[in-house]
Amino acid sequence: SQTIHQWPATLVQPVGSPLSLECTVEGTSNPNLYWYRQAAGRGLQLLFYSVGIGQISSEVPQNLSASRPQDRQFILSSKKLLLSDSGFYLCAWSKPDTSGNTIYFGEGSWLTVV
Amino acid sequence: TQLLEQSPQFLSIQEGENLTVYCNSSSVFSSLQWYRQEPGEGPVLLVTVVTGGEVKKLKRLTFQFGDARKDSSLHITAAQPGDTGLYLCAGALSGRGSTLGRLYFGRGTQLTVWP
Numbered sequence: 001s002q003t004i005h006q007w008p009a010t011l012v013q014p015v016g017s018p019l020s021l022e023c024t025v026e027g028t029s030n031p032n033l034y035w036y037r038q039a040a041g042r043g044l045q046l047l048f049y050s051v052g053i054g055q056i057s058s059e060v061p062q063n064l065s066a067s068r069p070q071d072r073q074f075i076l077s078s079k080k081l082l083l084s085d086s087g088f089y090l091c092a093w094s095k096p097d098t099s100g101n102t103i104y105f106g107e108g109s110w111l112t113v114v
Numbered sequence: 115t116q117l118l119e120q121s122p123q124f125l126s127i128q129e130g131e132n133l134t135v136y137c138n139s140s141s142v143f144s145s146l147q148w149y150r151q152e153p154g155e156g157p158v159l160l161v162t163v164v165t166g167g168e169v170k171k172l173k174r175l176t177f178q179f180g181d182a183r184k185d186s187s188l189h190i191t192a193a194q195p196g197d198t199g200l201y202l203c204a205g206a207l208s209g210r211g212s213t214l215g216r217l218y219f220g221r222g223t224q225l226t227v228w229p
Contacts, residue, residue: 044157044204044219046216046217049216088154090156102147107155110154
């Protein structure tokens with residue numbers, strides 16, 4: 001069966017510091033990978049998605065970047081965090097084919113920028 | 115602009131009551147999913163519907179996909195405190211985006227069931 005894991009679960013970082021959130025998927029090959037941000041327990045905002053190694057698409061311009069160095073690894077980064085970057089970040093994956101479009105989420109990472 | 119509009123945003127009911135959550139759009143979707151999320155955790159998939167008019171049941175939860183595939187509803191019968199959570203609908207647009215698995219999420223309905 002497939003599993004997705006992201007870390008760290010919680011993070012408190014000062015303004016201007018760097019960020020690295022990591023996500024790995026097991027039990028599947030060539031998944032589509034996603035980073036979402038969720039504010040105050042509400043709807044999900046898609047930040048980045050990737051259909052393959054080194055292929056990253058950004059949905060919104062922002063202070064963040066994403067990388068996919070390996071097939072099942074997705075990293076969310078920032079060089080200098082802003083207060084507005086605080087939130088709940090979710091990594092997710094979906095099957096590479098077109099059927100269903102079902103997305104499976106990781107446990108989430110709470111980021112507080114102080 | 116929100117592609118999927120969920121209503122109501124908040125719902126607070128007593129144990130044993132029935133409720134319906136709606137997810138509406140002017141766009142046509144090739145599939146639509148419902149997720150449930152608890153605080154501090156990632157959303158968990160409840161159901162995927164792909165055929166217009168489709169009805170799926172999951173114990174006390176009934177999901178319906180509109181005939182035109184533009185809307186969906188989630189009905190819970192005899193709600194229990196364990197049903198408390200954030201319910202999110204998400205859809206894949208028909209004809210584009212499906213190759214990427216791109217889902218558009220509603221803002222969610224926060225359900226609280228009191229014992």
